[in-house]
Amino acid sequence: MTSSVLQPVSPPLAIVILAAGKGTRMKSDLHKVLHPIAGRPMLEHLLQSAARLDPQFQVVVAGHGRDQLETALAGRAVIALQQPQLGTGHAVLQARQALKAFTGDILILYGDVPFVSEATMRSMLERLHQADAPPVVVLGFEPDDPLQYGRIVAEGDRIERMVEHKDATEEERLVGLCNSGLMAVRSQDLFALLDRVGNDNAQGEYYLTDIVNIANGDGRACAVVITDNADEVAGINARGELAQAEARWQARRRQQAMADGATLVAPETVWFSWDTKIGRDVTIEPNVVFGPGVTIADGVTLHAFSHLEGATLEAGVSIGPYARLRPGAVLKAKSRVGNFVEMKNAVLGEGAKANHLTYLGDADVGPGANIGAGTITCNYDGYFKHRTVIGPRAFIGSNSALIAPVRIGADAIVGAGSAVSRDVADGELRLVRAEQLVKPGWADSFHDAMKKKKADRSKP
Known part of the structure; x- marks a missing residue:
């Protein structure tokens, strides 16, 4: 190992x-x-x-x-x-x-x-x-x-x-x-x-x-x-023996990780790959799985039920619970992804965060940027992949869709619920929403009409 x-x-x-x-x-x-x-x-x-x-x-x-x-x-x-x-x-x-x-x-x-x-x-x-x-x-x-x-x-x-x-x-x-x-x-x-x-x-x-x-x-x-x-x-001739060999290998690797200065909260639930690299003072919570090609720097926290493959995490990063990092994911120092966040071929800049329910694919996120809950980078048009670039300290409101290729400038704000398909300049506010239609009393009339209709249908 x-x-x-x-x-x-x-x-x-x-x-x-x-x-x-x-x-x-x-x-x-x-x-x-x-x-x-x-x-x-x-x-x-x-x-x-x-x-x-x-x-x-x-x-x-x-x-x-x-x-x-x-x-x-x-x-x-x-x-x-x-x-x-x-x-x-x-x-x-x-x-x-x-x-x-x-x-x-x-x-x-x-x-x-x-x-x-x-x-x-x-x-x-x-x-x-x-x-x-x-x-x-x-x-x-x-x-x-x-x-x-x-x-x-x-x-x-x-x-x-x-x-x-x-x-x-x-x-x-x-x-x-x-x-x-x-x-x-x-x-x-x-x-x-x-x-x-x-x-x-x-x-x-x-x-x-x-x-x-x-x-x-x-x-x-x-x-x-x-x-x-x-x-x-020990020879391996059947699936049961393969599983036993895997268990022995994992047990040795867990012991090595802890001897090298990592904390495994529930060691028997953590699964390493043959090439996983882990620094010191790393905390790994239960049910974390490493696929091939993962490098973890010092002081990283991996919360429960996270899955990593082909990812690089710099010092002080925190991920999860329930984070998924796919090949090409790079998290710069002190950045964070939270629950149900997926990254693929994307860089999250130093101190940037995507705390909830987000997909970052083929993206570059600048230092200090904030990615709101439910944000996705729409990177695939059915034929080709395209890249999204988000500038330093940009704020992306919840439930936004960034339709690549697109560039969001430094310190820009994208309003919640926006579908952005054109570049946003530095310091600009971008709202992409349909105008709200307001009809006072319409809902009350609708409910009254439907209740009457339901009552009429229930009569013999």
Whole structure:
């Protein structure tokens, strides 16, 4: 959730991410690894962590939904096709062509295991280069319930053997050390070992884990690195697991926000985006939701039930309750929007305010201006968007419609209920209302006539 200074690993590094599964349990037309957590595809979370290791190559092994991955990655990684899907070992083999000229370390990750930390990845690579030089380093973990995970039988950190759950004996299933599937392997070892993997097992598949047993059989002891955080290797295969991953991410982010000096009145009700930036002495009331692209400066108050996306709030701003800030909304220092105010692609100047029931779209509001309740900027003519410019200290009366493109001058006043379609000069008063028609006694006569009519209809 926080960035770090880029520290390249040595020797050179390649990343192979397995993402060829159909994701049938997700029951979605969207590729499993593109489902978002905190507003960002889970694959992007993983790529962000891996990028801090400065890899020379990134290869994503795809099968079902390859076109979606190609669009999402937009050339940032090589796509290797696995067709048909014959197991994890077979999947990694599909990266051979992309890495044929590469010499260095290869880190094997999974697209549906998005929260492996940079520190954990580094620990695997560091273990690969210790004095005993294991050919393969496996990331292990010890969950409360080992479920269907493959097991790692080890003496210290040296692996004696690995076994998939379906092929394990009852004794092996009692082992608490489980295989995450993540590995670090030298390039000169990986594909040579994979070429020797067979499929004589319960699934009839080529298991990646067999490279450990093959290397051990050659007398080359492999090693395990154990993470003490089982959450970082939790796979996401169904909607329920996606929701659990979101909940864990949000819980960590809330704690970080409070540690950084923000007050969350009801933390469990606040939802952050992956890139939300928050200053100190910020107060966030219940049920505030952040979409992507929000930056909050120091001393801001976000009242309950507000929704922000693509917005920038400078120091001392106050919004809500029930405010909606859409992309391009910029609130300058000490400005305010109140209940049921929506802003989109608009700037609210320093100290300006729009306290009630207002829409500001494609607008520039000057410092100290006051926008009355029910005011809207009419920015769309059915074909094009147009801009409204409101000068410093201007006063816009309630229930006004500013029909863009239009400019309201500094210190100008627009009378309540006006529909303004022409520019208003500095210091000018503009009233745009139909002349009031007054008919004394008309309402009394109307009521008398209608009451008589109603009475006549009720007679038998």
